[in-house]
Amino acid sequence: MEKKNILTGIRPTGRLHLGHYFGATRNWVALQDKYNTYVEIADVQALTDNFDNPEKVRKSVKELAIDLLAVGIDPEKTTLFIQSMIPEIAELTVYYSNLVTIARLERNPTVKTEIKQKKELFGNNGEGITYGFLGYPVSQAADITAFNGQLVPVGEDQLPLLEQCREIVRKFNNIYGETLSEPEAYLSENKRIKGLDGNDKMGKSLGNAIYLCDDEETIRKKVMSAVTDPNKIKKDDPANPDICMVNYYHKLIGNDNIETLCSECKKGERGCVQCKKELIENMMNFLKPIHEKIKYYENNPEEVDNILKNGTKKAKEKAEETMKKVKEAININYFE
Ligand code: TRP
Secondary structure, eight states, X not given: OOOOEEEEEEOOSSOOBHHHIIIIIHHHHHHTTTSEEEEEEOHHHHHHHHTTOHXXXXXHHHHHHHHHHHTTOOTTTEEEEEGGGOHHHHHHHHHHGGGSOHHHHHHOHHHHHHHHHHHHHHOTTOTTOOHHHHTHHHHHHXXXXXXXXXXXXXXXXXXXXXXXXXHHHHHHHHHHOSOSOOOEEEEOSSOOOXXXXXXXXXXXXXXXXXXTTOOHHHHHHHHHTOOOOTTOOSTTSOOOGXXXXXXXXXXXXXXXXXXXXXHHHHHTOSOHHHHHHHHHHHHHHHHHHHXXXXXXXXXXXXXXXXXXXXXXXXXXHHHHHHXXXXXXXXXXXXXX
């Protein structure tokens, strides 16, 4: 049986943090053994929010590639590529844009939430909402279908975008004949990783992210300020580990003594400082191999460039095939 295609994407707007790792990239690494995997560095999509700061996107493309390779994305198994270097994606977006109404895009729950956030930032006049932003779900449908993405590993917040893609595919096939396949979501089990500050989500904009490239000093500061049971004042007060972010991270990273740790905590036999120090140590051990690989790729930038060039070349060939089929279907394949 032929391997199914997996397609996923990530915006280059900063470095990878533990939320990305446990919520997404760890799964991509596991999936690449079983599927024909494409990972897109979605710089065009990143520009929809950062068109006035292209330097940030540019810098982030290489850093993100390094972080992805460091967590185990294997260029022998995964086609890692840069979105803007595949003009076919932009071309498909143009044809798909006829198949989506503006009202439908405005109703897309993910877009709706983002518009609300933008209005809070830019005021209520909607001046912050560009045509490019409103249309990014269409472009994302092009990302997926250009590579015949059958399974799309995403978080829950991305489900409306996938549904939008499926609608575009159905409409396309209805009008122009069966050409594209409908992708399915591949939901990861760890949907959302909490922040050390107790926030439901770890995120760059929330200021609570622990980056994979953080050094020990930075990790120490972040862990030492983590939210613990507020009722525990003194070192030997009994506490509830279930509401402690240090405990949450012990579990996330993995701790062989977690049961002892919890029972000591409940009995008031363990202080938070000790617990935090152990977490720092565990986290550093966990990050060690990743740090080593980050360092390796930072010292070998031409290797990273070659991986991206080769991945992009391979991805482009696939996108060209799709483009050909699409033009045939619409009957705009002149002189062929
Ligand atoms: N929108 C996704 C995000 O912000 C990134 C993305 C771009 C993507 N293209 C994609 C995800 C295609 C899945 C499939 O996280």
